[in-house]
Amino acid sequence: MGEKDIERQAPNVARMKMLGATVVPATSGSKTLKDATNEAIRDWINHPQDTFYIIGSVVGPHPYPDMVTRFQSVISKEIRSQLKEKVGTELPRAVIACVGGGSNAAGTFYHFLDEPSVDIIAVEAAGCGVQSGMSAATTQLGKPGILHGSKSYVMQTADGQVVEPHSISAGLDYPGIGPIHANLFVTGRGRFLSATDKEALEASFELAKLEGIIPALESAHALAALKQLKFEKDENIVICLSGRGDKDMETYMKELNKK
Numbered sequence: 001m002g003e004k005d006i007e008r009q010a011p012n013v014a015r016m017k018m019l020g021a022t023v024v025p026a027t028s029g030s031k032t033l034k035d036a037t038n039e040a041i042r043d044w045i046n047h048p049q050d051t052f053y054i055i056g057s058v059v060g061p062h063p064y065p066d067m068v069t070r071f072q073s074v075i076s077k078e079i080r081s082q083l084k085e086k087v088g089t090e091l092p093r094a095v096i097a098c099v100g101g102g103s104n105a106a107g108t109f110y111h112f113l114d115e116p117s118v119d120i121i122a123v124e125a126a127g128c129g130v131q132s133g134m135s136a137a138t139t140q141l142g143k144p145g146i147l148h149g150s151k152s153y154v155m156q157t158a159d160g161q162v163v164e165p166h167s168i169s170a171g172l173d174y175p176g177i178g179p180i181h182a183n184l185f186v187t188g189r190g191r192f193l194s195a196t197d198k199e200a201l202e203a204s205f206e207l208a209k210l211e212g213i214i215p216a217l218e219s220a221h222a223l224a225a226l227k228q229l230k231f232e233k234d235e236n237i238v239i240c241l242s243g244r245g246d247k248d249m250e251t252y253m254k255e256l257n258k259k
């Protein structure tokens with residue numbers, strides 16, 4: 001795990017340690033997700049006899065993006081079943097999810113990919129603003145390239161060097177997207193929006209006030225995108241709340257202290 005993320009996601013690190021994991025800090029580059037992925041793959045290829053590589057996002061070499069997408073597809077299976085039960089139809093007007101590497105989004109979209117009436121909306125982290133030089137909005141800033149063993153969209157310089165991303169949320173602070181999302185972007189099947197750090201924070205506080213739910217900072221990006229969209233009153237919109245905000249309380253507390 002990136003050294004910076006060990007700090008900003010401290011409660012998750014404590015949980016992993018309690019459950020018996022050894023957490024090794026990745027100290028290269030920006031000390032975040034990209035660097036942790038580099039180090040994990042580096043360790044794996046140096047110790048292939050006794051290392052089993054696993055990843056939680058839809059990035060990395062084949063078959064990982066495909067495997068993780070299929071595992072996460074329980075999300076859209078569950079959405080269909082709950083919608084059927086609660087509103088009598090399995091198909092919402094739109095499904096919205098944040099994209100770091102894109103696993104919660106891939107799972108949310110999977111069983112709607114062949115349903116053209118359902119809008120697929122992916123939300124990337126704009127960080128301090130898409131053009132600020134501190135952003136992780138890969139489809140807007142990236143070009144086709146190869147990162148961590150798969151061809152996709154990657155934020156890179158003209159020489160193909162990876163550009164350091166920025167997002168307030170550790171999970172979206174990544175300069176690529178899974179190949180499934182690059183495909184949704186290029187084919188136009190998915191619509192790609194972005195939300196800034198500030199908009200995500202505002203959305204978290206709004207959800208907490210209105211619904212009593214404290215979302216993960218990553219999920220808050222998906223919520224923030226609602227302000228950029230227009231729907232009819234009776235349309236069903238599903239937003240994936242990919243995680244709880246417990247792990248982000250330190251960031252939320254800093255924000256509260258500014259108010």
Ligand SMILES: Cc1ncc(COP(=O)(O)O)c(C=O)c1O
Binds near residue numbers: 058100103
């Ligand atoms: C709560 C939460 N949501 C979303 C993400 C982004 O990952 P992905 O894009 O693979 O869903 C992360 C990553 O750590 C996360 O912790």
